[in-house]
Amino acid sequence: MASTITEKILANASHQKEVVAGDFVVADVSYAMAHDSTAPLAIEGFRKITDKVFDKDRVIIVFDHFFPAPTVAGATLHQKSRNFVMEQGITGFFTNGVCHQLLVEKYVSPGDVVVGADSHTCTEGALGAFTTGLGSTDIGGVMATGKCWFKVPESIKFNLTGQTQKGVYAKDVILSIVGDVGAAGALYKACEFTGDYVKDASVSSRLTLCNMAIEMGGKNGVIEADQKTLDFLGGRTGKIFKSDKDAVYVDEYEIDVKDIEPQVALPPVVDNVEPVSAVEGKPIDQAYLGTCTNGRLEDIEVATKILKGKKVARNVRLLVTPASQDIYFAALELGYLQALVDAGAAVCNPTCGPCVGRHGGVLAEGEVCLSTQNRNFSGRMGSPKADIILASPATVAASAIAGKIVDPRDYM
């Protein structure tokens, strides 16, 4: 029977010839990840089940939501997770990047099943794997057993064709899609991105697409692995699965990306998407470049080209957080960080940064932050009376110079 890539990966991991949407399976997990915010509860669950992780090389702990610890409460949670890492001899322990970026740089291969106690674990599916977010107790269970149950999801196909206009990026494409599909439009579904646009897109841009599958309610984002994926993996190898031509999709979207303009998602929900022209001229207080959505070298490069030799407006603070140490070093070597700091940016250590409001960069009442992140929920970045608007790195960079929201195409 014809199958989707998601069905094939889950069949393989659960040792079955084939599975179909709606089946319940128990799959072998390639990697289980938790971060500083979700690991403590996962460890509590784990300890009630057993005292030894299923594989010390397949459990990954990342401190990225509040590192270095900003409060005693945060430090205490870190202490608890660090003790667990030491006690279990866990080899994958990091404090130098956003968990999803570290997973794609160091671990995930095509065909893997990867679970993370973070909703944006759908990001890693851009490498042709089945990757999804779970809660802490689920991750505790996987740490103990190496297995996880799943209901095989139905799939939605997003066939993206054409080329974007100058100044329009993967972030604009996915914001546009989220606006069309809605916050619950892909609830429980696999979001499979395909088409010429995706084939031509860099791995970095593909990660941006899959990152926001969860903002439509999706279970996983997935893109078939190709030569570009293999090049990105360096020496890592995997098993490449492809959707059959007549595989069943519950929905198919045909999208020509050439019609997409720079987009913004207005508060307080991610599917409140408009073209940037709808809010052009709106003053901003903070501009943020980073996160698992847009903190990669490609994003920093786009922003640097716009900001180089310019100055951030006096009414704006620009914060930049490379998504990993490797990206930080690459941006340093290429002179991007120097150019951004010269323009007035504060470059922070590679973490989730202000995106989750548990660290530096929080917002005061009435302030507006234009950010490259993936969520604009009220209260996420500080005061519940602050506004978060989502956009591409180019829109954020250009707007930081202007001190208000602008169309980046006028700054290129």
Add this chain to the structure above:
Amino acid sequence: MRVWKFGDDINTDVITPGRYTVTTDKKRLGEIAFIEYRPEFGKNVKEGDVIVAGNNFGCGSSREHSPVAIKAAGISAVIAKSFARIFFRNAINIGLTLFVSEDADKIDDGDEVELNIKTGEVRDITKGITIQAKPLPEFMQKIVNKGGLVEFLRSGGYDDI
């Protein structure tokens, strides 16, 4: 049981804002449920009360703090038209009762209801109507019947399936 009614797309930052979740203390989490979105909730919620909501309840982050906070606040069940999937799994894993019903919007804020946890029957005393929620798939019922994922895995787990 009093009903606390919420709309569509109630997200995890609304339930438990990120900067309040730097703890695993259940009592503290119970106190901060909806602290900014609906401050009167924490002050007036009583043991056994019920949340009724629209579509996609619990969307957003994977943080388990959200269902933990709702359960610790004393809520006995959440009835919604649909749930975000990570929230749904988390609730099953920690033993917070959830019911899916298309008819959730027939119930209003402040209504008095009676709930049959076993059958998913919700009787709205204020309105004199009854709605019937969908039963959980058999696979998930096995986990719920054991009292959550931890107990399920401690007592045979996947080997018994």
